[in-house]
Amino acid sequence: MSRRVIVDTDTAGDDTQAILLLAAADSIDLEAVTVAPGNVEFDYHVENAKYTLDVAGLAGEVPVYEGARRPLVKDHEHVPHIHGEGGLGGDFFPDTGVPSADGFAPDAIAEAARESPGEITLCCIAPLTNVALALRREPELNELLDEVWVMGGAVNTLGNDTPSAEYNFWADPDAAKMVVRELDVNLVDWGLTVRDATFEAEFLDRLAEIDTEYSEFYRTATKRVREFSRERRGEDATTQPDSLTAACLVADDELVTESSRYFVDVDEREGMTRGYSLVDELGITDGEPRTRVVESVDEDLFRAMFESMLAEGAPEKPL
């Protein structure tokens, strides 16, 4: 039986690959895409999500629900320099004409969970505004869901948005705080991404030889982030936080080689630690070790899954 997954995404850059991976995985039934407010204009995220489904051959089939157009409490400027204007490399602005589904993304999440208790898994690869709103709508959300996977935080390591914070947690720190406090989260953080899900030039060249629609779309969508990596980190590389999260969701047993439960909290205050993810690895605080933090993955397997997805639309083939 397939697992039913809703992916909550600010579709830009690697979000596209996460969606493709879930769409292409045989073991997954992609139930819906919900769009969250992220680092380009909201309407771009919506259209990017639809286009990505179109690439996967699922446009119009998998509903795309629009969610909150801005973060819960604290606002922020958009930073299009990371994924490029529009979020897909900077030069590409799809226009699918596919209509959005009726309904508000947080409702779609809450209602799917209510209708099928224990069957829905959330794949959260965006600021967590929609999930937080779903939590206030449905207090039993945690019990009603199967699994919750979140890309977010920087576990006792340097952040990517500020020195203290990863983008998703920084962009809506209040929502992130609510989610880690109220849901049983499987966390894929920025540190793991840097360690185990960074594609460097050699592998990128290899992927470049794959001649499929998926592969071409990958190059388009990550063009700008690759440049950005060169500028900021001096490395010709792309990072795959969102597709790593999707891959862990799909192949937890095979891919995740180390994980632990820790108490996790998020600093929701404005100031130098906005969006900081406190992760109590030593059990110093008296917080409950509720969040499962993925600490290591089989890097080769992840690359194999990714390559197989681009080449054959079959991410699970290497499993």
Added chain:
Amino acid sequence: MSRRVIVDTDTAGDDTQAILLLAAADSIDLEAVTVAPGNVEFDYHVENAKYTLDVAGLAGEVPVYEGARRPLVKDHEHVPHIHGEGGLGGDFFPDTGVPSADGFAPDAIAEAARESPGEITLCCIAPLTNVALALRREPELNELLDEVWVMGGAVNTLGNDTPSAEYNFWADPDAAKMVVRELDVNLVDWGLTVRDATFEAEFLDRLAEIDTEYSEFYRTATKRVREFSRERRGEDATTQPDSLTAACLVADDELVTESSRYFVDVDEREGMTRGYSLVDELGITDGEPRTRVVESVDEDLFRAMFESMLAEGAPEKPL
């Protein structure tokens, strides 16, 4: 033509009188009651709202929508010592058997506003969780509403929940911040309540002679808050923040004798100023003077309206 009003309430104590006042006012069409998380258990608030509508002869007619069961981001303990266990004096626990309306309170607010642009007025006499959630659901909410009245804050004066904060703003400071930042609010604060809407022993004795169902309910619902006032402030008095807000909404021209627009913000941080309402009376900051703060009301007229409501169900008679 009647004005259409939705009242968002954590029905307990004076909320009941605000609902009765709106229900009884000829110029008002009470569209819906939405229930917010307040200082007793949520289900008590819901039942108290239904019972209050029952007293007004509107049970089953005016829908009661249940909203969020807890504040947006920051939680708090309930403080039943103020309005008594259950919220209606401590000894009275109604059980109307009236079902709640289908739908989530924030949706009900957003949908009413969308369906009738410019026609709906909100009367917010509770922590602002539901209104904040409606804002994220409907970004155009401010433009879609007629008026927004909020009971909240302590304008450059001592608070009632902590020295720095009034209860509604303190209980959900994140929601309060969102609301004053994103809606054109008419604000009735705790300071105005103390100055112009405090009923002392003499007037309370006079109200006690009124022998109606409304009047009896009033005595029941405020029994505990009157005791509390004696304990905390050494005064035999009740305060009427919520019914004052409703009265201002009903009779702005006649009742409000002074008001000004100021920049208002709310401190959403935990700590000693959680829920503090900054009100820039001197224009020191560069914030936009958006909130209309009611600074003075005709105290005698308010009493007359209240008395007429209890005695004859006709709050507008003295106008």
Added chain:
Amino acid sequence: MSRRVIVDTDTAGDDTQAILLLAAADSIDLEAVTVAPGNVEFDYHVENAKYTLDVAGLAGEVPVYEGARRPLVKDHEHVPHIHGEGGLGGDFFPDTGVPSADGFAPDAIAEAARESPGEITLCCIAPLTNVALALRREPELNELLDEVWVMGGAVNTLGNDTPSAEYNFWADPDAAKMVVRELDVNLVDWGLTVRDATFEAEFLDRLAEIDTEYSEFYRTATKRVREFSRERRGEDATTQPDSLTAACLVADDELVTESSRYFVDVDEREGMTRGYSLVDELGITDGEPRTRVVESVDEDLFRAMFESMLAEGAPEKPL
């Protein structure tokens, strides 16, 4: 026997009158002037203090100690628009040639207290940086002092520097927090100043007829603040926070008509409530009611003292 007083001052505007009042009071032995970092350049404050002592005929006799040149932890911009460039109205820049005393102001405070336990009273009419530094140098400072009078805070009322804060507490909120937590303070706040120590046009005209050096200096020093009051508050008036504090210190029994002990704390955080003075008038928190807040003074007596000081150098004559 005279009471020995050290005045800690950012000499500008009304600080001068406080110093003159203490210098002229027969019951007071002005032991030293210590200079704190305030709202004009530090060296102006130092020279203004020396000039004020010169007016009082005490230059070179009462030592002037220089203290910290900037606040403890958090910095701020100077705001010369309030007291004018230089702090004495804007056009007057004294140059006495009097040397500063050897030693650091916080040491002078700590050492005087150690040498004469129970004999020294502090009159603090500036940001509390020096007093805080004295506290860390001498842990027993509270026990060693006679009385501590502080001008600072805005007790449950609008501030003068920001809506939430009075200037002295805002300028060095960390120091203010330390002082109210660790010393037994008699507090004269901005609210009291507005209520009971605001000189309006009529009284100012009367003072203008006094033809003495003191009186002339008063007009010079407050010229700019009077203009500022017109601009900001639309009132032709001057406020006398510092001289009121000195007067209360001199004539507590006669002048202070109402006072209470409350728990007081200061918000030292950056942000909208920097320097906010929490004053728990209702005993809501479990903080110790340690600070004596002056709530009302005999306004006529204060004016009489002030007038008598300007006219005859005899502030205590009306007592």
Added chain:
Amino acid sequence: MSRRVIVDTDTAGDDTQAILLLAAADSIDLEAVTVAPGNVEFDYHVENAKYTLDVAGLAGEVPVYEGARRPLVKDHEHVPHIHGEGGLGGDFFPDTGVPSADGFAPDAIAEAARESPGEITLCCIAPLTNVALALRREPELNELLDEVWVMGGAVNTLGNDTPSAEYNFWADPDAAKMVVRELDVNLVDWGLTVRDATFEAEFLDRLAEIDTEYSEFYRTATKRVREFSRERRGEDATTQPDSLTAACLVADDELVTESSRYFVDVDEREGMTRGYSLVDELGITDGEPRTRVVESVDEDLFRAMFESMLAEGAPEKPL
């Protein structure tokens, strides 16, 4: 010519080894020891410093100045479970009878710097209260000092006091903020300590075979912290943050293999990130890259220096 060093220490555990290392280094002239408030009672720290000098044969020769007895603004509980009651393993309470030097530690620092501009190096291995107080006493402190070495912070890694903070920065976050903002600091952080200055069982056994007074004192002083490491981290190891800092100061050229200048700031707020050290490794913020962060040391050389110090009192021999 010897370099003149003042060590500011909350003498307990590894502080003793840092003092011994500085005392024993031929290239160093240990000018003074100043005692800061740390994690056992202040008087223990003072006596431990004197005893350590006694072991080094310098008791009475190198002055020990007592500093502030508590942190600048925010207080904390002592945590004797880390270094044991008294700070030297738990069972050892020296009583040297050596008097403290006259004067306040922050003054001693400021005055030495003034008297010998450019000649004094600070070795700060404690909460930075004294250094912060010296800064407010002497605004030119940075220009007057030669070098400033600070053990503190956790550079984008897990803290040791809380998940977000290292002890020295946590214990007096306000002082730490002032120091990194106002002095040109060479920073040795907790992360470097874990990576390059952790002695494990094998090396500890080897040190145990050294039969000198120094060596015996080392075992006594670190007994408790070794047990603590077993309890908390499940490792039989000791960490040497303070002696590593002293060693880097002594042998910067030989020992420090990697270092970079970054913008560093400290979160002084109460809450989950109290004492957090923001280190902008990627230059994301617009803060000035002022602090030199030691990122890697020659671990073998450090061990050789340490062993040579214990065995022969000659830490510089391996250089």
